[in-house]
Amino acid sequence: MELNEILQVALRANASDIHLKAGLPPMFRVDGHLVPLKDGRRLPPEEVARMAFGTMSDFQKEKFKQTNEVDLAYGVPGLGRFRVNIFQQRGTVGGVFRVIPFKIQTIEQLMLPKVIEKLAGEQRGLILVTGTTGSGKSTTLAAMVDHVNATETCHIMTIEDPIEFLIRDKRSIVNQREVGVDTMSFGQALKSALRQDPDVILVGEMRDLETIETALTAAETGHLVMSTLHTLDATETINRIISAFPPYQQKQVRLQLGSVLRGVVSQRLVPRADGKGRVPATEVLLATGRVRELIEDKDRTKEIPDAIAQGNVSYGMQTFDQSLMWLLKSGVITYEEALRQATNADDFALRVSGISGTSDSKWDGFDAAPAPPAAAAPAPTPAPARPPPAPAAARPPSGPPPAKAAVAAAPAEDDFQIERF
Missing domain, CATH: 3.30.450.90 (Beta-Lactamase)
Structure with missing residues (x-):
């Protein structure tokens, strides 16, 4: 064969x-x-x-x-x-x-929280997608980059090992470089990217100190940097970045990271109740004022999970358990699978039963909040044709971001669909 x-x-x-x-x-x-x-x-x-x-x-x-x-x-x-x-x-x-997959699916098609579209629209800073091997990090990152590609006029540089998704130019210019073929290393390519007039830089993985350090600098100098890490959640992600630096630098790096970080999306794939593949359960951290304070203070970084849980209604953040609860309520996953994947299984079981758990304050306002559109199963019919996009203003290189008008996305390509995640 x-x-x-x-x-x-x-x-x-x-x-x-x-x-x-x-x-x-x-x-x-x-x-x-x-x-x-x-x-x-x-x-x-x-x-x-x-x-x-x-x-x-x-x-x-x-x-x-x-x-x-x-x-x-x-x-x-x-x-x-x-x-x-x-x-x-x-x-x-x-x-x-x-x-x-040949075709990059949209954030909505992947059943990811709507807030991720807003996160992808940031003008500058650092966005991280994390998870274990095989958790769909590359798929989510590609959807975020293609969202920018379809809605804004900018220059997107990607540095990958190897190139996975082929991203076609839509409203933006997209250049993709492969380590070992188009460049010798992530660090070298990232340093060169700063001289290539980029608006968005995708780094396939922050593997070493040089890459992490250069990514932080790129985010600090007015670029939007997206990358991945093999970490389980937002708290571990923060600690992993800080610990990559020598002890004498870590205090300064905390301040730098608190300043440039825009969000962390951590995910794991959960089997669907209908047996048709898997769906992402996501933890979403957004860099609010409180979150920045927790990043900068090493003794309070452990409070980040509470900040995520309590920021669900106001900011759209969510913990893994809140994500699992939405998927369960929507009938996308089974109770048994949700319980198996839950961070705090006992508290989750009590919540499903309508009984207050010891950490009940983490769910304040959660039941009253409307379910995110991404929790519903994707419609089997194709999306209606979109009108041609209007010209968009170029992404500003520096200074406070202006308010952006809604921009129509470019039409999707009629590529052959292989498999989600």
């Missing part, structure tokens, strides 16, 4: 990942669970190696020989795009293929 045939079967099964390992049949991750290809034979080592090397360029083959691992993007016309990691284990070659 050829590689493209395996990938085609995986897409039909709505798999998010495809694993190739010598001695096993191809394995698919479907709704978070690994399952073998039905009636698939065990793959011999030489066949896995042939498939893996068939996805690489000469440069990538040379890199693999030197490091025994390589990241790359693999596209098949008419089939799909995949983020690939090829590696060596126990003397044999293995590979994992992550499915990347």
